[in-house]
Amino acid sequence: MRVTIRLFARLRELAGASELDRIVPDGSTALDVWNGLAEEFPALAAYTKAISVAVNEDYARLTVGVRDGDDIAFLPPVSGGSGERVSV
Amino acid sequence: MDITAAPLDAAAVTAAAARTSDGAVATFVGIVRSENAGRQVLWLDYEAYAPLALKAFEGIAREAASHWPDVRLVIHHRTGRVEIGEASVVIAAASPHRAGAFAACRYAIERIKQIAPIWKHEHFAGGDVWIEGATADAADEAARAAALERACA
Numbered sequence: 001m002r003v004t005i006r007l008f009a010r011l012r013e014l015a016g017a018s019e020l021d022r023i024v025p026d027g028s029t030a031l032d033v034w035n036g037l038a039e040e041f042p043a044l045a046a047y048t049k050a051i052s053v054a055v056n057e058d059y060a061r062l063t064v065g066v067r068d069g070d071d072i073a074f075l076p077p078v079s080g081g082s083g084e085r086v087s088v
Numbered sequence: 089m090d091i092t093a094a095p096l097d098a099a100a101v102t103a104a105a106a107r108t109s110d111g112a113v114a115t116f117v118g119i120v121r122s123e124n125a126g127r128q129v130l131w132l133d134y135e136a137y138a139p140l141a142l143k144a145f146e147g148i149a150r151e152a153a154s155h156w157p158d159v160r161l162v163i164h165h166r167t168g169r170v171e172i173g174e175a176s177v178v179i180a181a182a183s184p185h186r187a188g189a190f191a192a193c194r195y196a197i198e199r200i201k202q203i204a205p206i207w208k209h210e211h212f213a214g215g216d217v218w219i220e221g222a223t224a225d226a227a228d229e230a231a232r233a234a235a236l237e238r239a240c241a
Contacts, residue, residue, distance in 0.1 A: 009209065080141070
């Protein structure tokens with residue numbers, strides 16, 4: 001099945017693309033899609049423990065199954081607002 | 089709620105939040121400062137995943153309403169290049185009484201920093217760096233509780 005992958009900020013720079021179309025096996029999870037991407041762009045692998053994912057413009061878990069036509073966004077740690085970095 | 093590349097207008101955000109029944113509006117303006125972590129900052133570039141950021145702002149407003157039912161929140165965040173001294177974010181929290189307005193405003197900025205899909209690319213004298221804070225997890229109750237604690241401190 002075909003999915004659209006969106007990358008932001010540092011992830012976008014490391015992959016050299018903000019949007020990619022990829023064919024992934026049926027039954028793939030969002031994490032599977034990420035792992036495939038990290039094989040293609042090894043520099044992304046350092047972010048595996050730090051990313052968030054959104055599917056079709058809603059936050060999702062990395063364990064969620066993806067479907068044909070899904071729009072999957074991988075997000076590095078966020079830093080909106082103003083001032084210092086956050087510690088949670 | 090808005091994500092925009094245009095300069096932010098704090099007075100307009102304040103006016104958009106206030107209703108005739110309100111007695112207070114707390115407006116927070118986050119601005120770009122000239123120094124960060126020992127670096128001389130030249131400007132910031134903000135990048136957002138706009139549709140999800142707008143949903144995050146709406147979600148933050150719903151969370152705030154569960155704690156302060158009379159409060160109305162309006163949040164505008166800038167994207168693109170923002171110069172020193174310019175506003176990157178404006179939050180207005182309107183309420184019949186000041187306590188709710190102050191608390192909800194503080195809550196909103198804490199939550200934005202935790203879960204809004206927005207990234208800050210700092211350009212400083214000698215280089216540039218992506219600032220990376222929290223791994224966004226809108227369902228993380230501990231983060232939400234920490235924001236509430238800061239709001240009510």
